[in-house]
Amino acid sequence: MFEIIRDIGAITRQTEIETNAEFRRLGLANNAFIYVIRTYEKPGMFLGQLADSVQIDRTTAFRTVQKLVDSGYLRLEDDAKDKRLRRVYVAQKGADVYPELHAFEKHSSDRLVSQLTAEEQTQLTQLLSKLVY
Amino acid sequence: MFEIIRDIGAITRQTEIETNAEFRRLGLANNAFIYVIRTYEKPGMFLGQLADSVQIDRTTAFRTVQKLVDSGYLRLEDDAKDKRLRRVYVAQKGADVYPELHAFEKHSSDRLVSQLTAEEQTQLTQLLSKLVY
DNA sequence: ACTAAGTTATTGCAAATGCAATGAATAATC
DNA sequence: GATTATTCATTGCATTTGCAATAACTTAGT
Numbered sequence: 316m317f318e319i320i321r322d323i324g325a326i327t328r329q330t331e332i333e334t335n336a337e338f339r340r341l342g343l344a345n346n347a348f349i350y351v352i353r354t355y356e357k358p359g360m361f362l363g364q365l366a367d368s369v370q371i372d373r374t375t376a377f378r379t380v381q382k383l384v385d386s387g388y389l390r391l392e393d394d395a396k397d398k399r400l401r402r403v404y405v406a407q408k409g410a411d412v413y414p415e416l417h418a419f420e421k422h423s424s425d426r427l428v429s430q431l432t433a434e435e436q437t438q439l440t441q442l443l444s445k446l447v448y
Numbered sequence: 449m450f451e452i453i454r455d456i457g458a459i460t461r462q463t464e465i466e467t468n469a470e471f472r473r474l475g476l477a478n479n480a481f482i483y484v485i486r487t488y489e490k491p492g493m494f495l496g497q498l499a500d501s502v503q504i505d506r507t508t509a510f511r512t513v514q515k516l517v518d519s520g521y522l523r524l525e526d527d528a529k530d531k532r533l534r535r536v537y538v539a540q541k542g543a544d545v546y547p548e549l550h551a552f553e554k555h556s557s558d559r560l561v562s563q564l565t566a567e568e569q570t571q572l573t574q575l576l577s578k579l580v581y
Numbered sequence: 582a583c584t585a586a587g588t589t590a591t592t593g594c595a596a597a598t599g600c601a602a603t604g605a606a607t608a609a610t611c
Numbered sequence: 612g613a614t615t616a617t618t619c620a621t622t623g624c625a626t627t628t629g630c631a632a633t634a635a636c637t638t639a640g641t
Contacts, residue, residue, distance in 0.1 A: 494590090495590065506590085507590095507591080510591070530589085532588070
């Protein structure tokens with residue numbers, strides 16, 4: 316029965332290989348593109364929240380975000396009330412590139428499930444949603 | 449519809465965090481435990497095959513296998529016919545530890561799908577198997 | 582048989598990773 | 612209100628990672 320956990324791991328690693336290769340030219344390899352996508356869709360998360368939302372180590376996430384700020388994709392803002400927090404937003408360059416990231420993710424996703432009927436795709440979506448915590 | 453690809457990535461990253469933490473004490477962090485499990489179950493793969501079977505970069509896989517040979521978990525053997533190939537087998541220490549690795553994988557898998565009925569688990573297994581070409 | 586193309590393991594190197602530790606700010610407890 | 616515990620961002624450091632390149636070997640094509 317642990318084919319499930321193995322298959323899921325295999326799909327993730329394969330997908331990451333392809334996506335990192337695709338976005339290296341934009342300086343968004345090493346899963347960096349994920350941060351831009353998530354930040355665009357949910358602006359204002361603080362660093363730890365963003366890290367947790369993508370299940371990546373906080374220190375790794377911190378450094379990736381720094382890099383993305385330096386390269387103009389993201390932007391940080393101190394929280395007004397809680398002085399510990401630094402909230403993350405997309406900068407211009409991040410907003411500009413989002414459509415392309417989004418399109419590629421959709422393309423990858425479509426290809427992944429292309430062997431399934433529409434009904435099976437719906438089933439799979441529902442089953443997986445029950446697994447994430 | 450790309451919740452599928454996101455959920456799958458989230459599950460993998462979370463599972464890896466937990467498994468690496470669990471097996472660090474054995475020197476099997478950084479996904480090293482995967483190599484021992486797969487080699488035990490399918491002995492005699494050559495290095496590239498093993499790497500491909502777990503969707504991990506060949507150079508990374510090569511170095512991990514080297515480390516596992518040094519630490520006594522795996523063993524390499526030159527192929528008799530094709531002088532390029534080095535085939536991988538578990539060493540004693542690898543065989544000894546396999547039951548524990550296997551049990552943890554089963555435990556993780558069971559916990560992952562614990563929110564699903566038996567029928568849903570079967571469905572999910574079948575759907576995922578269609579995704580991994 | 583010879584050459585070209587493809588495959589393998591392996592190494593170099595720069596960059597990424599992640600555990601552990603720190604200091605600052607907030608929340609909880611007494 | 613003082614103290615303790617928790618949470619946040621950040622840095623240090625050793626290890627890991629993976630792209631690119633190389634050499635040895637095998638296969639395919641002529």
